[in-house]
Amino acid sequence: GAGVSQTPSNKVTEKGKYVELRCDPISGHTALYWYRQSLGQGPEFLIYFQGTGAADDSGLPNDRFFAVRPEGSVSTLKIQRTERGDSAVYLCASSLGGEQYFGPGTRLTVT
Amino acid sequence: ELKVEQNPLFLSMQEGKNYTIYCNYSTTSDRLYWYRQDPGKSLESLFVLLSNGAVKQEGRLMASLDTKARLSTLHITAAVHDLSATYFCAVDALNYQLIWGAGTKLIIKP
Numbered sequence: 001g002a003g004v005s006q007t008p009s010n011k012v013t014e015k016g017k018y019v020e021l022r023c024d025p026i027s028g029h030t031a032l033y034w035y036r037q038s039l040g041q042g043p044e045f046l047i048y049f050q051g052t053g054a055a056d057d058s059g060l061p062n063d064r065f066f067a068v069r070p071e072g073s074v075s076t077l078k079i080q081r082t083e084r085g086d087s088a089v090y091l092c093a094s095s096l097g098g099e100q101y102f103g104p105g106t107r108l109t110v111t
Numbered sequence: 112e113l114k115v116e117q118n119p120l121f122l123s124m125q126e127g128k129n130y131t132i133y134c135n136y137s138t139t140s141d142r143l144y145w146y147r148q149d150p151g152k153s154l155e156s157l158f159v160l161l162s163n164g165a166v167k168q169e170g171r172l173m174a175s176l177d178t179k180a181r182l183s184t185l186h187i188t189a190a191v192h193d194l195s196a197t198y199f200c201a202v203d204a205l206n207y208q209l210i211w212g213a214g215t216k217l218i219i220k221p
Contacts, residue, residue: 093154
């Protein structure tokens with residue numbers, strides 16, 4: 001069956017611009033996670049959705065970052081006024097409440 | 112605060128050899144995961160360890176969990192080049208939020 005998909009696969013943007021990253025979880029998975037991974041490091045938790053609501057957004061670094069999941073399926077991570085330090089691979093994962101299945105990631109480069 | 116430490120962070124070994132990667136964590140948890148990541152790729156789930164004493168094996172990889180020692184190991188038997196990758200352990204903190212180790216970059220030379 002289809003796995004987790006993320007679009008775009010690569011995004012290059014200028015400092016100060018707004019970006020949206022999309023995640024399509026595995027059908028039926030109620031839990032959805034966003035992570036950020038910098039080169040040579042492990043994933044860093046950003047936010048966790050259970051259904052439509054953000055159950056834990058403690059990992060969002062500041063108020064420039066926001067995520068939604070309006071219908072309990074697709075999620076969008078939104079970053080305002082991007083900074084060069086936001087450059088990373090943004091990973092999405094979904095689960096039924098245990099093992100997490102990861103998407104291919106979106107590589108964001110802020111110039 | 113839950114912290115997860117892996118060692119070694121880098122390992123270069125010859126084909127055919129055995130080696131172990133260690134994952135220590137700082138507070139109580141009874142769910143631990145091992146993932147593999149190839150360069151430029153996403154994370155692939157290898158093992159889910161859910162209880163003290165759990166042992167799982169897949170091919171040349173075997174993972175174990177000791178919740179009392181807060182330690183998991185990933186053992187590689189008779190390594191082959193195809194196992195070259197970065198291996199991460201991740202510990203379930205709360206509500207399935209995973210706290211990740213820094214990863215072990217494994218290079219297996221022919």
